[in-house]
Amino acid sequence: MSARKIVITSGKGGVGKTTTTANLGATLAKRGHRVILIDADIGLRNLDLVLGLEKRIVFDLVEVAEGRCQLRQALIKDKRFESLSILPAAQTRDKDAVSEQQFADIVDQAAQVADFVLIDCPAGIEAGFRNAVAGAQEAIVVTTPEVSAIRDADRVVGKLTERGMPMRLIVNRLRPEMVRTGDMLSVEDVREILSIDLLGIVPDDEEIIDTTNRGEPIVLDETNRLRTIYDKIARRLEGETIAFTSFDQQGFLGRLFGALKAG
């Protein structure tokens, strides 16, 4: 059985790609899968920080690509999850230090020793994006319920469609109370525009900022509701059908058509 190779992308920056990669990766590992997370943001890496592994970096992705070390030497094991490791990006190199082919080769190598390879894509749709997508077989598109984020996601969905890549959507940082007051787009609104299948809805949580700063993925916190939410996302990725949590909200389009279940 070969591994699932999934790129986490968005177009717009700051919508939560890295946080999603870290928490989803940690959750999949907790569920017993062997997981490798690859930071494709060469020059602006952050996945190491979000997982609190920045001090343990010895080699990076560019050094693997250049054949200066083995993949297994560059992988950092996250001791909290046993079967989770990350391949950090180089911090002082440019995105064009690695070719699409080299990137795809590294993803394939990782896939030989993992069940899930999650690729944390940089913002934008330049060379860094093309690299991150090169080795993936499926995509998770992360967006926030904001007009600008959705426009960027739409552009990315178009690019992934051109490649024939299957993709699913995570709506991140939803604030149900703002949706209720009509000040934020609802999940149906977002889905209606992007028209791709929904993988998960993650509410905005103040704690994310703190846990990210501390390098402790929020799914480590047994009391946090996001733990359950990421668990459901992981199970949906595994193929389970799980109903979406109702945040008791109907958006503009939802009100209009009345039929779709609220996120």
Add this chain to the structure above:
Amino acid sequence: MHVLKQPHDDGSEPNPDARAGDIPAKLGRAIVITSGKGGVGKTTTTANLGTALAARGARVALVDADVGLRNLDIVLGLESRVKYHVLDVLDEQVTLDEALVRDKHNETLFLLAAAQSREKDEVDTQKMRDMIHALRERFDYVLIDCPAGIELGFKNAVAGAQEAIVVCTPEVSAVRDVDRVVGLLGNAFRPQLIVNRLRPAMVKKGKMLSVEDVNAILRLPLLGVIADEPEIIITTNKGEPLARSRDGATASAYHAIAARIAGEDVPAPAPEEAKESFFGKLGSIFGGKR
């Protein structure tokens, strides 16, 4: 044909008395709004500072450098008026006049939109530099909204600028990215800092970096601090920059920053004190980086 100048060698300052219709006697200031990390508020900052500077009577051009992922038009509520874009100008398909879109509310505020269905590598850096120079001949301020990342889009956005405003949120990852960008910019751009999306209540609880924490690492002149307010999301979705009004703390903060950019001696907002500092954590990241 003008000769391109290095940043600041002309020593030009904008004419603070310039009014609509006036042609500035000297070259305007080209300022790139950048951050490295995406989603920290570059576009929102550009729209609001442009609005606030124009409210002072200055002639302002906002340039969206995010070819392929433009958003400045949405944030300004001008998306349905955009006909031409930066690449049309660079390709000499249209003149600057044809491509500049006047703001609905501010006579002296103009947008030059990015192309949505083109790629960043279609931008010729030298032509971009020339175009920004041409804008500086006609505007007091040219604010360039930089894309996320440090790839070609960043390099082109920076090409014609003489100054930089870096936007950073109080997050370790944003600080790290900004630190990298400041390193790439070097001293020539005299980068100044806006700390965006501060939540003072979280800072007090020790759950968010304080302005001091952020600037202990970055050590940049502080231009201003903007609090995290739901209104920002609302006004951004609606295409109505907060700074169109002067009401409320956030709108006032943008107007204060605009005044500081214009050279007025307005104090920067007093940064919040953090009870528990993240400095140890930050030190380990930045001290030990390879």
